[in-house]
Amino acid sequence: MKILLLNVPDAHVGKTTDDWDLEATDIGVFPPMGILYIAGALQAGGKHEVALIDCILDRLDPEEAVSRAAAHDPDVVGLTVYTPTLYDALILTRRLRERLPRARIVWGGPHVSLYPDESMAQPEVDYLVLGEAEESFPAFLDALEHGQPFDHIPGIVWREGATVRRSGEPGYVRDIDAIPFPAFDLLPFKRYFSAIGTGMPVGTICSSRGCPFHCTFCCKPYSTYRSRSVDNILDEIAAYYAQGIREFFFFDDLFNASAKRVSAIAQGIIDRRFSIVWSFRGRVDAINEDMLRLARRSGCRQALFGVEDATDEGLKRINKKITVEQVRRAVRLCRKCGILTSTNWIIGFPHHKTREDVLHLIDTAVSIDSDFAQFNIMIAYDGTAIFQEGVAKGLFSPDIWRGHAAAPVPNFVEPIWEEHLSRAELSQLLKQCYRRFYFRPLSILRKLLRVRRFGELALFAKGALTLLGIKGYHRKTHQEGQSRFVDPA
The missing domain is CATH 3.80.30.20 (tm_1862 like domain)
Known part of the structure; x- marks a missing residue:
């Protein structure tokens, strides 16, 4: 299958004050490590064609991101979702659904692990992958491609008719040495x-x-x-x-x-x-x-x-x-x-x-x-x-x-x-x-x-x-430090 992974735009990031408008890109842009590690795991498996779009690096709005996504004609689109960029993720997901009606849309990331019920309530979202996904997402894709059940794969949420199903606890990688390197x-x-x-x-x-x-x-x-x-x-x-x-x-x-x-x-x-x-x-x-x-x-x-x-x-x-x-x-x-x-x-x-x-x-x-x-x-x-x-x-x-x-x-x-x-x-x-x-x-x-x-x-x-000219700085997230400086322990 053709898999497309997206780093979501941050045009409407959550904020603490009304006059705080310094963009995070003004102080640096770091690679989106979460989806890069997942892409690396998919490449190591050798079963799928993998592409990645970083909307933050390229400052893409939803329409531009969808146009690029459509050029890949993906079977599955995966988005990493953070609470501060949730609105951007939802708008992008809706545009993807309109433009790519046959593609399966999957949400992962810290937000969906915190709020799986609310995430799955969005009708444009087909599946969730909860927790660490380097092992569970490739297994999910294999099951999806071959029409097999998801019950044995940790942290998968899906619909069966009007019923929302969930397969156990969120994914967790015990041996992190086994995770393939990021798909740089x-x-x-x-x-x-x-x-x-x-x-x-x-x-x-x-x-x-x-x-x-x-x-x-x-x-x-x-x-x-x-x-x-x-x-x-x-x-x-x-x-x-x-x-x-x-x-x-x-x-x-x-x-x-x-x-x-x-x-x-x-x-x-x-x-x-x-x-x-x-x-x-x-x-x-x-x-x-x-x-x-x-x-x-x-x-x-x-x-x-x-x-x-x-x-x-x-x-x-x-x-x-x-x-x-x-x-x-x-x-x-x-x-x-x-x-x-x-x-x-x-x-x-x-x-x-x-x-x-x-x-x-x-x-x-x-x-x-x-x-x-x-x-x-x-x-x-x-x-x-x-x-x-x-x-x-x-x-x-x-x-x-x-x-x-x-x-x-x-x-x-x-x-x-x-x-x-x-x-x-x-x-x-x-x-x-x-x-x-x-x-x-x-x-x-x-x-x-x-x-x-x-x-x-x-x-x-x-x-x-x-x-x-400072008015401020929007941090992307305190949930995970993939793209921005956040507070160390």
């Missing part, structure tokens, strides 16, 4: 980039899955942590390397689960003589100087740390299990070893009761002085401890997310904590965070002194112009 031949990888990278084309690698921590604001707590073997990770780097990719971003929820693991990966990069630069997302409490020095020797350029709050009391309240001093130490050690740092911060937690609380966070971020920083307003995601607390206080409806899942609207306004500070006040404070942090003479000078290539200078200039 299906997309123009040299067009993907990071605004805080070097300006070179960037490849994205997930060296592990899951996170054992339970932060109160995170919508996927206590997911089982699974790590790939070092050789398997290095083999994937080699596959990218052969295609001319020299910059890599490890997009794990938790890359540095242990310093020993990071050191083994770094040593492997050195031993295989890969001349690359790489960055990772991780925790501040799982690093040491020996690890960082070895990582730097292997090409590590930047570490992105999820900090979130600026007081030890606040960090305890969100169950972060770190301290402010650990953050300061991590940034100092990275700078000592020649590794850049980026810290992620969140404003609008329930315990941020006054403007002074947020201003203290800004002051702390400035004093810690990481090379980059990302600030966001806390979104109360469905299923999180903070969401349940807000429902109990009557701050938002318990069905606000499920209602959106059932009847998506463009630019869905995501629930935030407005018990103490209004949405408008938090929006203004968010702008202040970015301006205070980035428009310091020392910060600007440090960035200019690091410029070594024209691409870096161009990205720096673009970022500065963006911040000068």
Whole structure:
């Protein structure tokens, strides 16, 4: 069969404020790793013809995306769906159904695993694939092609007349070393980039899955942590390397689960003589100087740390299990070893009761002085401890997310904590965070002194112009970090 996989447009992404319009593509576009891994699994099986369209990279509207899709004349169209881009996914699905009436349309991704009933209520959707799909989706396609039942395949949802059927629990890949490498031949990888990278084309690698921590604001707590073997990770780097990719971003929820693991990966990069630069997302409490020095020797350029709050009391309240001093130490050690740092911060937690609380966070971020920083307003995601607390206080409806899942609207306004500070006040404070942090003479000078290539200078200039006219930044999703920077563990 001919299989077409689509990365959905993000023209109507959910938002936290009305005047927050910086597009995520202004700070970088990363490969859509979820569907690339699935495409790789299909290619490895050798049974189907596979094509892929990244609507975000090419800035395609639904009509343009459908025109490209029609040219492939697919038997099956698969879409990865995230809650913030749900409206775009639904509009695209409806256009696909009109233009390609005989094609089977399949939804997968984090959103459908959270809201299978609401997703299947959309009449244009034929099937759902819940959970991790690298094993279940190829098995589903084989059964579909040969008219066989789906009951033995994990996480498949389908209709039999007026009845919706489901085959057990969502898909789960126990041995992630067995997952074939992403189908990087299906997309123009040299067009993907990071605004805080070097300006070179960037490849994205997930060296592990899951996170054992339970932060109160995170919508996927206590997911089982699974790590790939070092050789398997290095083999994937080699596959990218052969295609001319020299910059890599490890997009794990938790890359540095242990310093020993990071050191083994770094040593492997050195031993295989890969001349690359790489960055990772991780925790501040799982690093040491020996690890960082070895990582730097292997090409590590930047570490992105999820900090979130600026007081030890606040960090305890969100169950972060770190301290402010650990953050300061991590940034100092990275700078000592020649590794850049980026810290992620969140404003609008329930315990941020006054403007002074947020201003203290800004002051702390400035004093810690990481090379980059990302600030966001806390979104109360469905299923999180903070969401349940807000429902109990009557701050938002318990069905606000499920209602959106059932009847998506463009630019869905995501629930935030407005018990103490209004949405408008938090929006203004968010702008202040970015301006205070980035428009310091020392910060600007440090960035200019690091410029070594024209691409870096161009990205720096673009970022500065963006911040000068800042209204904000829409994150694609906190459900999964495939295409955007989101908070590390």
